[in-house]
Amino acid sequence: MSDARDLLPVGTDGLTTEEAARRLASYGPNRPPPAPRRTLAASIGTQLRDPMILLLLGAGTLTALLHDLPDTVIIAAVVVFNTVTGVVQEVRADRAVAALRDLAPAHTHAWRDGAVVEVAAADVVPGDRLSLAAGDVVPADGEVLEARQLQLDESMMTGEAVPVDRGPGEDLDGGTLVTRGRADVLVTRTGAASGLGRLAALIAASPSPPTPLQRRLSQLSRILVGVVGALTAVVVVIGLAQGRGIAEMAVVGVSLAVAAVPESLPAVVAVALALGAHRMARRNAVVRRLxxxxxxxxxxxxxxxxxxxxxEGRMVAERLWTPAGEYVVSGHGYDASRGGITALGADGAGPADDPGLPRLLRDGVLCNDALLRGDGPGTTVIGDPLEGALLVVAGKGGLPADGTRDAWPRVSEVPFDHETRRMTTVHRPRDDAGARLTVCKGAPEAVLGLLGGSASAARAATAAERLAAEGYRVLAVADTRDPDGAEVWSLAGLIGIDDPPxxxxxxxxxxxxxxxxxxxxxxxxxxxxxxxxxxxxxxxxxxxxxxxxxxxxxxxxxxxxxxxxxxxxxxxxxxxxxxxxxxxxxxxxxxxxxxxxxxxxxxxxxxxxxxxxxxNLSTVVAAVEEGRRIFANIRAFLLYAVSGGAAEVGVMVAGPLLGIVQPLLPAQILWINLLTHGLTGVAFGAEPADPSEMSRPPRSASASIFTRTFVRLLALAATLLVVTSLFVGVHASTEPHVQRTAIFLTLGLGQLAVAWAIRARPERRTGVRGLELALVGAAGLLVLGTLVPLLQELLGTATPSPAILAAAVAGAAVPGLVLRWAVGRERRRSR
Structure with a gap:
């Protein structure tokens, strides 16, 4: 796009209505570019290509083939939830660009046909001559043609906390706020070419990267698909080698695949994230992306x-210096009713002992064009934020702005000038008693130069350099009451202004x-x-x-x-x-x-x-702790679920080697899977945080879930589950029907014992948690599967004798007890 200065010459009359319409048609409306539109089908397709979603779709297909309606419904619900959530987040990105439109003012003032008229900001075009005043938002990028005391708040665009002065020939960014003065501005860039437009393009071009959890789950999905597929194939081959039918082994293979894949993992993740978001909402933090x-x-x-x-994003006077002392101002924001002024250092003079302090505060109010609106914490500044800070500090010192100005009406002024870098006002006493008061404020070097080579000026210059080095914006204030008008200036003091933390x-x-x-x-x-x-x-x-x-x-x-x-x-x-x-x-x-x-x-x-x-950024620290808690719970669930699935596959592989023809039936595998991966798995998402989490360094984003510790504990849990289940099964009976029941009970209860062993254990815990209730409920349903005739017929189990039931419980306790000792040792080592 060509620069506006390369177009038709622009005079004081501005553009004609016809020329403005022609340029509007050429350049387009002055709005940030709209976000690229995504079709609903494309958004859904993007979500369904996620590896975990593909794994879920595969597991759902298998459960549907096996007529396992509960698992099929759960998997379908999780897929729909994750897909809808992902699509909603893509819509969020579009809103971020659309929100830029709210920054542009609805209307502005431009020269058209020789007169200043109000026009829609969207109709501003390159070459327009705008007339801006204090309080106006700059509608487009431009160059200052004429200016009088022009000052801008550019913090929203640049991050610069202090308002900046602008003069003829300098550039302005659209979206900035005029805080003082007036200006005529030549519009140079609008729409997509403006500062707001470029920001919109940056936002649109900045993709939201996948989270560490999403990357880890994608990696996990690929690993599980490969490992489960290989082990399932081994089991099917072994069965065929034993002379069993293809159809029977196909059902066994599908059952194992479903059992080994933690299809409830996305549900566990979704519940954990939703609970975390709920906790954060109670702490005044809204999570926009789970x-x-x-x-x-x-x-x-x-x-x-x-x-x-x-x-705070507000200019606040925090330090005062007079020839007799230095002071610290307490309080925050523009609330003059809170905070006060105290002497700096034990040997400093108190405010009551320094007559120069009220004088400094008074002068800061008088040589000032800002206004305060509202009371208490809701107070706002109209005008220059630096001048607003002077009004607030005067209020803290007991000199309200309105009363001070009433007592000293202004009779003349010399506005702030870029060349002199100071402002001067003249006041008379309300009762006309005494000489007029002339006040000057501005940059220290500009004001102190009025004092000649006095000792107080030298001391003030040193103090100003020290305050500036500490990060303060320093203003110097001087006054004179010489009745002869000779302007023999006397230093009132220095004011250090800052945007405080x-x-x-x-x-x-x-x-x-x-x-x-x-x-x-x-x-x-x-x-x-x-x-x-x-x-x-x-x-x-x-x-x-x-x-x-x-x-x-x-x-x-x-x-x-x-x-x-x-x-x-x-x-x-x-x-x-x-x-x-x-x-x-x-x-x-x-x-x-x-x-x-x-x-x-x-x-x-x-x-x-x-x-x-x-x-409140302390909420971010709480959110970090919440995030670490969630990951720890998800990792604990994976350890529990994957070790259980591996144990089921191990039992099916090792059982025939011990003479057990078919250790578990497909229905038994699915029943164990339903109970261990259902409410029990979801309950992991609500486990409390380990108090030591926030004293550890953050985990690496590239680190796999399968750390050495994770693999050691997984292998230990799976091995113990396989050994104990087959041991109880072999010694329970020689009858296959009874052996399967013993293995079914031992393996199922053993997995629940593993969940008990790896659950979160904060140092101070009271009451019964959801996971413990889920474990008790799952254990009861597992045992009922061997006692209720309808379930016996469905699962192919037999009523266990008291001895077998006791052996199953004892065998199931072994993995839990050993793993609890191992987990405790790892936790002590990590701390």
């Missing part, structure tokens, strides 16, 4: 924006450090400001400075995406925290995006996976 809860448990790096995320952030930093998670500060703000905030929240090394690479400043939106991608390329699992439009592409590209819900933009919320309703 897998995101588990992803937090794998996070190794948290890359956080500064403005509005680590900080939120109260809870240092605790969050410490919690992430204990959990082995790196916290990075990624911001568009100035390096000195970013480093100062990093020091204040505890992101420091042994030398008291932020470690190299911990603070990344002056980062543009597209660079934030590159930062996330570089970290992911190094194998890191990245959580990105942000609240502005400039954060949205990185939020979407990160493994998990976390957005502020109160102070953040709709664009950031739509692009995020987790939204903090109270903007």
């Amino acid at each position: 897998p995101a809860v588990e992803t937090l448990g794998s996070v190794t790096v948290i890359a956080s924006d500064k403005t509005g995320t680590l900080t 939120r109260e809870h952030i240092p605790a969050v930093v410490e919690a992430t450090r204990r959990a082995g998670i790196r916290l990075l500060l990624v911001t568009g703000d100035h390096p000195a400001t970013a480093n100062a905030i990093a020091r204040r929240v505890g992101l420091v090394g042994a030398d008291g400075e932020p470690p190299p690479g911990t603070v990344l400043a002056r980062v543009r939106p597209e660079q934030k995406v590159a930062v996330v991608e570089d970290l992911q390329g190094d194998g890191e699992v990245v959580a990105m925290l942000g609240d502005g439009v400039n954060d949205a592409p990185a939020l979407k590209r990160a493994d998990i995006g976390v957005a502020a819900g109160l102070g953040g933009t709709q664009v950031a919320r739509e692009a995020a996976d987790l939204v903090l309703l109270d903007d």
Whole structure:
């Protein structure tokens, strides 16, 4: 697209209505580009290609062939749930782009046919001459033609916390807010070519990566398909070699395949994630994508924006300096009723002992164009946020703005100027008693220059440099009441203004450090400001400075995406925290995006996976713990389910070698599978967290579920189940019918004992948990399968004698007891 300055010359009269219409037809409406439309069929097809879903479809086909209606219905429900969830998440991505439209104002003012008229923001075209004033949102990218005291809040686009001044010849980004002054602006880029349009393209081009859990489950699916297929083939071949019929062995093979595949795994995962999301909702965090809860448990790096995320997103006066003392201002936000002013250091003069402090506060109110609206925590600033900070600190010092201004009406002013870098106002006493008061505020070097070479000016210059080094935006204030108008200036003091960190952030930093998670500060703000905030929240090394690479400043939106991608390329699992439009592409590209819900933009919320309703980042630490709990429970279920399936296959392979022709019938295998993988498996998702989880380093995103410890415990459990089941079966009787019943009971109860052994055991536990109730219920149903005549006929079991029942219970207890000892040893070793 060509630049607007290459088009027809633009004068003070702006475009004609006809020319504006022609350009609108050529360039299109001034809106971010719409998200690419996906057909419903394409979205569903994408979800059904997932390996675990394919595995489920295969298992569902097998259960349907076996007329196993309960398992078929459960599998179908899980497939539908997962598919619908995935399609919904694709719709979310489209909403993130659509939310950018909300940033553009509905209307703006442009020169058309020689007059300033109101036009729809969507109808703004390159070459338009806009007339903007304080409070207006810039509707498109442009260049300043004329300006008077123009100041912009660009934090939503750049992350820069402090409002910036703009003058003729400088560029403006669409979506920024005019906080002060007026300007005529030449529109240079609209729609897809504008800053908002480029952000929309970044969001659309940033795919949401698969979560670590999804990658692990895909790997697991491939392994299970291969192993189960091979073992099932072995069993079928052995049966055929023994002279059994093809049809009979086909049923046995299908039954084993169903038993060995943990088809309830997606249900367990879905329940665990849903419960985690429910817990997070109770802690003011809305989970927009269920897998995101588990992803937090794998996070190794948290890359956080500064403005509005680590900080309050408000300019607050925190330090005051007068020739007689230095003071710290307490309280947060714009609520002047909370907080106060105290002397810095034990030897400093108290506020009551320093007459210069009320003078400094008074001057800050008078040389000021901002207004406060509202009361208490709901107070907002109209105008320059820096000037709003001066009004708030005066209120904390007992000088309300309205009363102070009433006592000193303004009679003239010299507005802030880019050249002089200061503002001057003249006031008279309300009672006309005494000389007029002239106040000047601005950059320290500009104001202190009015004082000549006085000692107080030299001291103030040193103090200003120190405050600036600490990350403060420093304003100097001077006044004069010379009745002769000679303007003999006297220094009132300095005011250090900052966007302070939120109260809870240092605790969050410490919690992430204990959990082995790196916290990075990624911001568009100035390096000195970013480093100062990093020091204040505890992101420091042994030398008291932020470690190299911990603070990344002056980062543009597209660079934030590159930062996330570089970290992911190094194998890191990245959580990105942000609240502005400039954060949205990185939020979407990160493994998990976390957005502020109160102070953040709709664009950031739509692009995020987790939204903090109270903007409290300590919730992120709780979410990390929740994610680790979920993964631990899923891994425990896999250990339980896969070891049980492997044991069933092992019994069918080893049984004939011991003279047991058919250790288990297909119906018996499916009954065990239903009881062990049903409510018992789902109950694993609700198990509590191990208290030591948050003192361990995060697990590697590339690490397989099948760790050495996992494989050792799985092999131990499966071996014990096979040995004990066949031992009880061989010694129970020589009658095949009775042998199968003994093996059926021992193997089923043994799997439930394994679940008891590996369940989560927090240090403090009261009451009976859902898993324990599920185990008792499953054990009862398993025994009923050998006692109820209808079930005996269905399953092919016989009523066990008391001796066989006791032997089965004793044999089943062995795997549970041994595995509990082994799991306890591994837990002690890991701690």
